[in-house]
Amino acid sequence: MTQSPAHTFDYIVVGAGSAGCVLANRLSTEPGVSVCLVEAGPSDRKLFPGAYIRTPAGIIRLIANPRWNWMHQFEPQPSSADKPIPCPRGRVWGGSSAINGMIYVRGHRSDYDQWEAAGNRGWGYDALLPYFQRSEHFEPGPSPWHGQNGGLNVARQRSLAPVNAVFHEAGAQMGWHYNDDFNGAEQEGYGAFHVTQINGERCSAARAFLYPALPRTNLTVFSETLTHRVLLDGSRAEGVEVSQGDRTFTLKARREVILSAGSINSPQLLLLSGIGPAEELARHAITQRHELPGVGQNLQDHQDIVLMYRSDSDLGYGLSLRGVLPLAAAPFQYLAARRGPLTSNTVESGAFLRLHPADAAPQLGLIVAPALKNQPQRLIPVGHGISLHVAVMHPKSRGRVRLRSADPQDRPLIEGNFLSHPDDLHTLVEGFRLVRRLAATPAFTKRLQGELVPGPNVSSTAQIEQWIRENLGTVFHPVGTCKMGNDPMAVVDDQLRVHGLQGLRVADASIMPTLVTGNTNAAAIMIGEKAADLVRFLN
Template sequence: MQDLGTWDYVIVGAGSAGCVLANRLSEDPDVNVLLLEAGKNDNYIWVHIPVGYLYCMGNPRTDWGFHTAKDPGLNGRSLMYPRGKVIGGCSSINGMIYMRGQAQDYDQWRQFGLSGWGWDDVLPYFRKSEDHYALNDDLHGQGGAVRVEEQRLSWDVLDAFRDACAEVGIPKISDFNKGDNFGASYFQVTQKSGIRWSVAKGFLKPAMSRPNLRVITQAHASRLVVEDGKVAGLELTVKGTPAMVSTNGEVILSAGAVGSPQLLELSGFGNPQVLQDAGVETAHALPAIGENLQDHLQLRTIYKIKDAVTLNQMANSWFGKAKIGLEYMLKQTGPMSMAPSQLGVFAKTDPSFETANVEYHVQPLSLDKFGDPLHDFPAVTASVCNLRPASRGHIHITSPDRDDQPEIQPNYLSTEIDRQVAADSIKLTRKIMAAPSLAKHAPEEYLPGARFETDEDLAKAAGDIGTTIFHPVGTCRMGADSASVVDERLRVRGIDGLRVIDASVMPRITSGNTNAPTIMIAEKGADMIREDRRAGH
């Protein structure tokens, strides 16, 4: 067995959290840091071209290739569940949308007893990591490692959709990241001059010249090693060869909402019954591991339109494809530079909600499902997701073999309130599409279809058209209560030398896209680790 030595910090996963941690922890020259990534390097062209997410998700070169269990809420369907398996993790294959969520999200975390996690506490960390293209003020920062820019294209039909939103009471705004994102605007993205800007580029690569940081790719963790109540190291393989690494400090799991609970359970941490059923001996009972899975379910409503240019027409001809490719090659603009969604809308399906409870991702294109060709008619897709789902799922191993995929059961639409919000979301979309600014395009509902009218029918239709928007969180819940997986300093309860720092620690999902909050969690977590080390904890 290959011995990789002893390190102060061993980080499992070089994704949106792991790359941040590797950079911040290695800033201290008196500690050594090992970063392990199961995937390969990010020297793959489609990682860097924004539209390349189409060729990264579902591709074993860059994606773990997970699938959910058949979900009753989706009328028995199973979904692709992409997770980045590459340096940069999901930030190398995601939709590049920079979204913090709402101030209320973090203030609620604080109300759960998590001191230090309110909006005023976390805002400095968002600013610290940000390199905003225009603003440097109380809310935005410049000079950080996360480049945030405007998108480099426009669509008349999306402008019309935004106008229609204003006509139904959803105002035009310029910035989704002030703490209250109610309104309609174009998403700002983690790009630099039309090229994806991942955490690998922003955080990891500038730090790799430091002598106290080592990065190993194709390093797949198998099991945590525990000695006398403390994590002493990790068993893994490197390019298929068995290896062992030791720590005299901490192991930090940053493998994400799927990978972190999976590794904990493979190591015997978790619900004893779940572990027994999977053939794993219990080393440390912590029943909450793998529970509390939350995700944003997007309902992909599609409308045929007239008298408008959409990507459907442009990409369905060789001339159009050539024009798109040439524009990107010459200027890094146009459809190849675009994030999967361009226009965003945060709205309320019912006026009783204090803040926006749904988010739209509006696209000048349509297709039956991810990976399928674009339709041969002009159309727009108005995907809408419930920002604060009440449904809770789980992720659990089913065998002691780390190469067997865990069971991922989101339990979408399993509560009455989620089904009601789903029905109301489709009705709100119809209201927007019927507004005067879109009349010139004569929108015709293609999905789910005008025949669905009652709340019951609309909720069932939501199960047919709903799909993940790739925001799984919560499976290693942070909490002040003894039943939580990690405490407010992200330490795994009952075991020394082990933390989880990634999206899995969110007690409740944020009201928006989850990459920026994950980076923030890692920034704050790195400070906590350094503080605890200085204090001798």
């Protein structure tokens, strides 16, 4: 590779994802401060991927596309039938907020209070609520739980499929209570999700926070630029080494380097920089610059299974003689009024449910999809049906991220270690049975035509457990690999500073000590908001 001269900035933010876009915006509001944002993927302002990203249903073109997705995967492991499990992460402006299901769920109050109780000052729910509110414009209207002037537009869905009304009726028959706002006073219950959309289009972190900051002359964005490692001068981060095409060059930071590359790539970068456990670095002949045994450890994700049911053609989307007409009309509905199936996030309603009344927070997350789960080779499934996802919200299994090699171009090794804790399997068995009870309610019985997956032959506890192991997935919410805390395995402190180093922070979902109850995008944006304050107030 050819070499290029160094560029110097006050702050370097690595990763233009959910937290990184917020940081780039907030830090660059001060005219005298120079900010550099480095993103491995392309801009989303081109026709492609822009058209797919803006169109909510375009997720089916994004979720498995290596042009805009890192295409990570969890390694095959015995606890999950030795099968690889996809771990998609966005590689484009907006990061995973550009390719996700757009569900806006913050989690349960107790999630954050637990972080604070573990010694992370300022990370309890009451202290964090203003950061959620700062980022948000809640389109349904004023609410004590929501913000009105932020860049992230949070809206009701415009064109819910008919299955949602049936699910709501079935939820009432199950004895659950209806919840019109999972981010309000109480999270438990069933209802339709609020989504990060504006005028029927996706509102990614790039659209919400990066676009408004682009005209500022003190913000520089490097796209399609891969960060190789953090450069250290003794115990201080002084910049990063990056490559763009066939050039490799250095970006220097006068004040701080902030890693916002996500739960997979942030620990990878620390390890490539010689920051981490000695044994892991020695495996790849990387000189250790700083011992930090927790780097890459504590990996968690919401482990998930999907049951599928054949339904009549009016319930959801699919390919059939009767179903072709609504699909054919969808582009015209979308172009004319931003309504119809193309506004669907494909996972429209759900529920958060306690297994026991004494549980501090819901233990199960349920998602209803208005189609059979897509196969990789087919955008729209043949025939009509629905998919019912159920996931364990507070897994006890822990995995890790390791290096495959010392080459920054190589994807890291991701070991989920899913179902290694017996409680997680037990929770999913309970969730499996709950989904079957839901499908057997009068509301669903009159619309469904039989269970396709796994089918009635899977009925005993042993059969259910084996099927779960063989069909396990996740809801694409990896967190925890640069854990915040003060114990020996913590990577950052409650100011998000990497323990034992100066001028280096991590600010993304990797700092979460434990998973939140629900989707992680809202929490990642909140982390960006809080990190911006920590950086500005402590410098």
